[in-house]
Amino acid sequence: MRGPQSEFDSTHDYYVGLLELAYKKINKPLTIKLSPYMVQQRALNELKAGRLIDIYWAGTDSERESSLGFVPIPLVKGLLGYRVFTAHQSAAASLAQISTLDQLKTHRLCQGAHWPDTDIMIAAGLNVMPNAIYENMFKQAYSGRCFAFPRGINEAHSEVLSRKKSMPELIVYDKVILHYPFPMYFFIKKSNETLITDVTNGLNKAIEDGSFDEYMKSHESTKHLFPLSKWKLSTVISIDNPFLDPKRDIKNPKYWVDLSH
Incomplete structure (x- = not known):
């Protein structure tokens, strides 16, 4: 797993903790080792090649989804x-x-x-x-x-x-x-099917039992977002995301939050 982007990368811990939650839900051991920091494109290249990292969280686009395996669950619900x-x-x-x-x-x-x-x-x-x-x-x-x-x-x-x-x-x-509709996914080398399956199953279990939402509501980087009704007075300027797979169900409240209402 890639290390923090800087000493001030306060959201890195959120994704590490979410991965730990997923493995807790499937009762499997998990060992996390951090690589040195690298820019996003290099991290994706290392992931494709099976070097240095074997899981990486990033915003998605069609090219990334075609060249890498991924867990199609938005990590912060959009x-x-x-x-x-x-x-x-x-x-x-x-x-x-x-x-x-x-x-x-x-x-x-x-x-x-x-x-x-x-x-x-x-x-x-x-x-x-x-x-x-x-x-x-x-x-x-x-x-x-x-x-x-x-x-x-x-x-x-x-x-x-x-x-x-x-x-x-x-x-x-x-x-x-x-x-704009923009999910953050865990990306994994396509051939690492076990890791893809484990993370998918673990996150889905966390969503089903409510612990995913509880994690978001309690983590230091996301707890300030709740209650979501606090954003109703903000002006939302919406633009399209032409790089998102149109098959993504961005209206499913199980996986997505909508602040525009």
């Missing part, structure tokens, strides 16, 4: 596709004026060079400045090189909190939310 804005506090007034996609298009956004999010945003006509290094995007948003760094609603608050000493004026603006 909340990764609800993007709030990490920015310097001086951008708050401008963010407060945004209520439409056209208004958002006038601002430059930081986003990961190898992330499917970047392609999704560009396809919607947004102005995106890609960067391969996770930590650099926070620095760019903080310095004003980009207007904001859209982050998953499950990621942003803990990420900003962990940087309070080094970036005291970094904020999360969540009164405006950019949304």
